[in-house]
Amino acid sequence: MKIAVAGTGYVGLVTGVCLAHKGHQVTCVDINEEKVAMMSRGESPIYEPGLPELMKESMESLCFTTDYRTAYRDAEVIFIGVGTPEKSDGSANLAYVYEAAKQIAQSVERDCVVVLKSTVPIGTNDKIESYIHDKQVNDVKIYVASNPEFLSQGTAVRDTLCASRIVIGVTEDHPAEILKKVYENFDAPKLVVARRSAEMIKYASNDFLALKISYINEVANLCETVGANIEEVTEGMGFDERIGKKFLRAGIGYGGSCFPKDTKALNWLANFNDNEIRTIRAAIEVNENQKFKLVKKAKKYYGDFLFLNVAVLGCTFKPGTDDLREAPSLVNVPLLMEDGAHVRVWDPVGEENFKKLFPKKIQYCSSIEEAISGADICLILTEWDEVKNFDIRKYETLMKKPIVLDGRNCYRLEDFENTKITYDSIGRKTINPELYIGK
Incomplete structure (x- = not known):
């Protein structure tokens, strides 16, 4: 299929390269000309094991450009994989998502499916759909679907090619069928759900893992006080299939582009809607203290x-x-x-x-x-x-x-x-x- 990807950060670039590796014709769009030139030479702008090699292997099906109009014009599927950094209040900054949506709306000349790969607050897909329909120039059908990513930095290529699951959030059957076709060569369970459920699956998954890390770090701190060994404790816990062994390594807290941002975003969203997820708020506080x-x-x-x-x-x-x-x-x-x-x-x-x-x-x-x-x-x-x-x-x-x-x-x-x-x-x-x- 002919696919375009907006953004070439961790999410966008890894998604584009892996889709090209699976046989799709992929065009990745970025505003940075120097970065585009670098990627066009087969050089990765980010450090990610396995990505440079896969880029070079897939160059016949992969191209990079700053010309979004040409890239989006006749694409069958357009993935939005731009950043959603946190604002000072903890909410997600969706400026880049809306800018990509505007460019898509003004460029597409055929029916297509726009897929939000970026991590966005619940309800964002609905708003982006309305925004695109309001801004679109040509009389074509544009569908909007949610397809959250579940990759980890350092293992992003493997996490994409050998995904634990592929979540497809839609309100209509057609975009679901298109995305099934996109991922037909991916050996992973494909779960079709409502768009808002797909958005929540992403936040709920990341924040649950953050909870496990903060919980075990607090247990570790208590182990030091009472004379227990956290490694022996987690080994004993890990045999329980209900708990599992992963994300029970004690340390000085989580970091990166996902857990801190996503926990703060869900905490903000809950408060904004007059709800409170006290476990998430506690995880944030524990993690900040653990860093010291x-x-x-x-x-x-x-x-x-x-x-x-x-x-x-x-x-x-x-x-x-x-x-x-x-x-x-x-x-x-x-x-x-x-x-x-x-x-x-x-x-x-x-x-x-x-x-x-x-x-x-x-x-x-x-x-x-x-x-x-x-x-x-x-x-x-x-x-x-x-x-x-x-x-x-x-x-x-x-x-x-x-x-x-x-x-x-x-x-x-x-x-x-x-x-x-x-x-x-x-x-x-x-x-x-x-x-x-x-x-």
Whole structure:
């Protein structure tokens, strides 16, 4: 089928590339000429494992342009995959969605299905449909459908090609049949529901996962107090099929482009409609507090950070991506610097993006060894494989004071038992605390 995709961020670009890989003729639209030129050469503008290779494999069925009129004019299906960033009040900013809808309405010259892939508040599809019909220039039939994405950064290609489910939200049979045809080569359950249900499925799914993370982080904090081990607790919980094992890893909170934004958006929507989802509000509060967990732990070892050399391992919100959105590093590093610390940052792919936000006063390191050499304390914020596979003996030999605060539980406790390293993680006992607490 002839498909156009509005937007080439994570959602739009991954969707376009995967649809082209499945044999559709896809045109991706973006306003940035430099970005379009880059993608036309088969180069991905975002760091996403597997995406550059799939782009190059699919170039015969894939093209990129800033000319939205030509792209939309005779497309059978047009996906809207633009960003919906949060406003200051927590609600979703739909300006880019409406702009794409306006361009589509003024350009299409044949019957088509417009598909909202972007995460939007419940009822947005109805409004976009009315808006498109009000703005459309030509006498053609334009259907609007909801088709939320369920991809995770770092595994976005796999999550799209091997989706757990494909949700199709419609008010008529025709757009449902068209989308079934679009996805006929995708081996995944296809669920056809009402549009508003499709919109809610996206929010309810993401926010439930955020709830699990915040819940287990609170349990982990209590484990530290009462002497339980969070990993043993989650292992026992995970055998219960009603609970499952996923999203029960304790840490310093969730980040990224989805969970923080979507929890705030659903919380805002509930309040706007005179409802209250107290569990979502609590998850937001827990997550914000959890981000500061390591700095609070550090206060046990140092009253302040003045003139201390602090190593920070990982600045992205998760491994496998260069995305910094809502990453714990964005709140922890400024706090450390404000308190007078000399901060050294290491990250295998996120360094350049971090430099754009913090171009000065930070030492950027090309290796973990460089970051921890002579350090008074080390904070692990991202569980990169390089960190998990790191020879822990180097903390003892290279650091001035080998105090390792692990916000992602990268290591086994027993590995530190016979060392002179103080290892303080999340929801587990601290190894060798007596070496440096109060000294």
